[in-house]
Each structure stands twice: as C-alpha cells, then as structure tokens.
Amino acid sequence: xxxxxxxxxxxxxxxxxxxxxxxxxxxxxxxxxxxxxxxxxxxxxxxxxxxxxxxxxxxxxxxxxxxxxxxxxxxxxxxxxxxxxxxxxxxxxxxxxxxxxxxxxxxxxxxxxxxxxxxxxxxxxxxxxxxxxxxxxxxxxxxxxxxxxxxxxxxxxxxxxx
Amino acid sequence: xxxxxxxxxxxxxxxxxxxxxxxxxxxxxxxxxxxxxxxxxxxxxxxxxxxxxxxxxxxxxxxxxxxxxxxxxxxxxxxxxxxxxxxxxxxxxxxxxxxxxxxx
Numbered sequence: 001x002x003x004x005x006x007x008x009x010x011x012x013x014x015x016x017x018x019x020x021x022x023x024x025x026x027x028x029x030x031x032x033x034x035x036x037x038x039x040x041x042x043x044x045x046x047x048x049x050x051x052x053x054x055x056x057x058x059x060x061x062x063x064x065x066x067x068x069x070x071x072x073x074x075x076x077x078x079x080x081x082x083x084x085x086x087x088x089x090x091x092x093x094x095x096x097x098x099x100x101x102x103x104x105x106x107x108x109x110x111x112x113x114x115x116x117x118x119x120x121x122x123x124x125x126x127x128x129x130x131x132x133x134x135x136x137x138x139x140x141x142x143x144x145x146x147x148x149x150x151x152x153x154x155x156x157x158x159x160x161x162x
Numbered sequence: 163x164x165x166x167x168x169x170x171x172x173x174x175x176x177x178x179x180x181x182x183x184x185x186x187x188x189x190x191x192x193x194x195x196x197x198x199x200x201x202x203x204x205x206x207x208x209x210x211x212x213x214x215x216x217x218x219x220x221x222x223x224x225x226x227x228x229x230x231x232x233x234x235x236x237x238x239x240x241x242x243x244x245x246x247x248x249x250x251x252x253x254x255x256x257x258x259x260x261x262x263x264x265x266x
C-alpha cells in the first residue's frame with residue numbers, strides 16, 4: 001500500500017467534505033459531496049472491499065447525489081439569509097474532532113499494519129447474504145419498500161376541495 | 163511507511179466532524195442532510211477499516227455491515243429529501259430557523 005496515494009486521496013476527500021459543508025451555494029456543495037463519495041469509494045477499493053466501493057458509487061453518486069440535486073431544483077429559493085453559519089455548531093464540531101483525535105492518538109494498539117488476507121469475492125458475499133444474513137436482507141428490503149412508499153406519500157400533491 | 167489503522171481512523175473522524183459541522187451550523191435543511199450523509203460515509207469507512215485490519219472472519223462481516231449501512235442510508239436520504247420538499251410546500255421556506263411552530 002502506497003502512502004503517497006493514501007495521503008492524496010485523504011486531502012481530496014477532506015477538501016471536498018469541507019467544501020460541501022461550508023460553500024455558500026447549495027448546488028456547489030451538492031457537487032462537492034460527489035467528490036467525497038468518490039474518495040470514500042477509492043478507499044474501499046484500496047482496502048480490499050471492491051464490492052462495497054462499487055455499491056458506494058452506484059448508490060451514493062448514482063442515486064443520493066442526483067436526489068439531492070433534484071431536491072435543490074424543486075425547492076429553488078436561494079435567499080442570502082439562509083446561507084448563514086451558526087458558530088456554536090463549528091465550536092461543537094471542533095471539540096468533537098479534538099476529542100476523537102486525542103483518543104485515537106493515545107491508543108497505542110491502533111498503529112498496526114494491514115494483515116495478509118484473501119480477497120473477498122462477490123460469490124462469497126452473495127452466499128453469506130443468502131445464508132447467514134438472509135433475515136437482515138429481508139428486513140432491509142422491507143425498510144427500503146416502506147421508505148420509498150413513505151417518500152412518495154410525503155411528496156404527493158394534496159387534493160384540496162375548493 | 164504503509165497506511166495503518168490509525169490513519170483511517172483519523173480520516174474518518176475528520177470526515178465525521180465536518181459532517182457534524184454541516185449538520186449543526188448551516189441553516190438550510192438540505193445542508194443538514196448533506197452533513198448526515200457525510201457522517202454516515204465516515205461510519206462506513208470505519209467499518210471497512212476495522213474489518214481490513216482485524217482478524218478477517220469468515221463470512222466477511224465488515225463488508226456485510228457496510229452494505230446494509232449503505233442501504234439504510236439510501237432509505238434515509240429518500241425520506242429526508244421528501245420531508246424537505248413537503249416542508250417547502252407547506253411553509254415556503256427551507257430555513258430551519260424559521261420552522262419553529264413547535265416552540266412552546
């Protein structure tokens with residue numbers, strides 16, 4: 001594993017995340033979110049979880065980012081007063097980051113290199129989805145169905161008698 | 163030097179904090195959803211990193227948890243964005259500071 005590549009991906013991902021969190025225009029933030037998702041997918045590929053990386057690209061970039069862009073289109077009302085930043089949240093986020101960083105740097109057992117491992121094939125993932133994880137799979141299917149029906153009902157035009 | 167588990171944990175904690183910043187400090191409702199998506203992505207990165215640097219059990223538990231987490235995140239994004247559209251239709255605003263009708 002090449003550390004220069006890891007650092008480059010880290011810089012790109014974190015810059016995209018900062019842009020997504022702080023850019024004043026909503027559409028720019030939504031498009032920087034795509035950069036973050038590509039960076040995370042690259043980490044999944046480098047860590048040996050190729051299938052999760054592909055799922056990440058399909059679901060997040062293909063569905064979630066497009067959904068966010070369409071929502072921006074449907075709620076288009078760029079008011080300057082909506083662009084403000086609440087500084088209390090910045091302080092809380094910095095405190096959380098400081099605390100997490102302090103804990104991570106003080107835990108000595110974390111500095112281990114990656115062990116050798118057999119690559120996980122899609123066949124293995126499919127077999128465990130159909131055997132050990134069949135109940136979680138059914139529950140996720142139910143959750144997705146209910147969520148999509150709920151989303152449709154929420155945005156359905158209400159018929160008012162006039 | 164190769165990348166260690168510590169490196170990935172620092173990256174994902176930075177990503178989580180940036181997501182928390184977006185969720186807590188922005189006033190537009192879609193920015194709050196973007197922050198939640200960033201935090202979920204950081205959690206997924208943590209799942210995969212701990213799985214890769216751990217004892218490699220069979221079946222691949224970390225991959226499974228990450229896949230289910232991505233599915234739940236997709237459902238959450240769909241419902242959240244539908245709620246934003248419904249709120250926009252009702253109140254003609256997406257500024258969460260103005261949505262204070264439940265204030266006592």
